[in-house]
Amino acid sequence: MRINQILPMGRFDATDWQDLLSAAIADPDRLAAILPVARNEIHSVTRQYPMRINPYYLDLIQKTNDPCWRQAVPNIQELDHIDSLEDPLSEEKQTCAPGIIQRYPDRVLFLVSNSCALYCRHCMRKRKLGMNIPVEPAAIQKGLAYIAANDSIKEVVLSGGDPLMMSDQALDDLLKRLFDIAHIELVRIHTRMPCVLPQRITTSLVEVLGQYHPLFMNTQFNHPVEITEASARACRLLVEAGIPLGCQTVLLKGVNDQAAVMGELMRGLVKIRVKPYYLHHPDPVRGTMHFRVPLATGMEIMRAMRGHISGLCIPQYMLDLPGGGGKIPILPEYLEQKKNGIWRICNFEGRFFEFTE
Ligand code: SF4
Structure with missing residues (x-):
């Protein structure tokens, strides 16, 4: 419905991803003409x-402050910077080329692109996005040279x-250069396109990829509403081209911080052949603090899912340690050592068993 409002007449069934991107809303006044938002607040943020x-994602929003709204519409709380850092994972310090x-x-x-089809309000790399600074070809050359010169690097x-903001041709060139490096064994693409603009997954893109x-792709779906016919089709095209799909969901307050919602999302992903890979605990990134939830909430969600839905649907709950410490899995406490060789083990229903080694 809203697509009709923002694409030229007769284009409401447009599936060309570039048309959808050019019709995306970036101007607060345009947004205020379509959604009930406080125009001044949107301007400030x-x-x-x-x-x-973009019009596709806009159409997923059903009402004020629903899960898609929260991920897409600027919120005045983004300007509340208490206890947050622009780069809590110290990515800038770990940048070596x-x-x-x-x-x-x-x-x-x-990092091969500075733009995305949707500027997610919870983005952990918010400091970099949308500043209209394209990644220069010269920078990509230098990155490739670093990878080629370091044979301990096996995976890129x-x-x-979003890398899929690059043209098919540019992606083809980049992948060819990477796979030509003898020590590169695996390339992975992190993209939200199958979720936020599935029209980007065209047959010509899939022919290139x-x-x-081995080329793997990890995407990010955060709510069952994001699983649509269009996103299912995009995932099908990728899987049929031999590209295994994983999902790195982010645990977000007001979006998916309930076990029932998370379980439905994970089951829905498996149905469209996307393996739930990680559930990320949100990082304390400046501008995203209103999405934070306690670790206990995430552990409770994991506990509720384990044993109640298929193991294939269960992601690993991951915490990215501050200061560049890397990711660690957070596991609900299942094991407790009673004495040498005897363990007390809790099952998914919270019942305890003794296990002797
Ligand atoms: S698509 Fe990814 S990189 Fe882009 S804004 Fe969303 S979370 Fe950030």
Whole structure:
């Protein structure tokens, strides 16, 4: 319905991702003409953190402050900066070449884009996004040179921004260069496109990506409402091209911080052949503090899911340690040592069993 309002007449069934992107809302006055928002507040927030809501994602919003609204519409609480850092994971300190973040010896993050089809209000790289500073080809060359010169690097994770904002041709060139490096065994793409603008997953894109293996893709769905016919089709095209799909959901207050919602999301993902991979505990990133939830909430959600839904649907609950300490899995307390060789073990119903080694 709203797509009709913001695309030119006759284009409401547009599936061309670039048309949908050009029709995205970045201007607070345009947003105020469509949604019941406080125009002044949106102006204040977007001066610091830009907005981009494409028509596809806008159409997923059903009412004020619902899960898609919270992820897409600027909130005045983004300007509340107490107890937060722009870069709590110290990514800038771990940057060793343009766009290259190396936290582990065998893999690097390669930031190849500064823009996205939706500027998610909870983005952990909010400090970088939407500033209209494209990643220069020269920077990509330098990143590639760093990877080629370090043979301990076996895996490259393309991230950004969203790497699928690049043209098919640019992605083809980049993947070819990466797979030509003898020590690179695996490339992974981190993208929200299957969720926030599934029209980007075109047959021509899939033809390009399908030439390279092993190529994995991790996406980010945060609420069952985001699983639509269009997103299911996008995932099907990718899987049929031989690209395994995983999901890195972010635990977000007011979006998915209830076990029933999370369980429905995880089951829905498996149905569209996306393996729930991580459930990220939100990082204390400046501008996103209104999405924070206690660790206990995440552990309770994990406990509620385990044993009640298929193991295939269960992601690992991960905490990214501050200061660049890396990710650790958070596991509900199942094990307790009674004495040497005897363990007290809690099952998914909260009942205790003794296990002797
Ligand atoms: S698509 Fe990813 S990188 Fe872009 S704003 Fe959303 S979470 Fe951040």
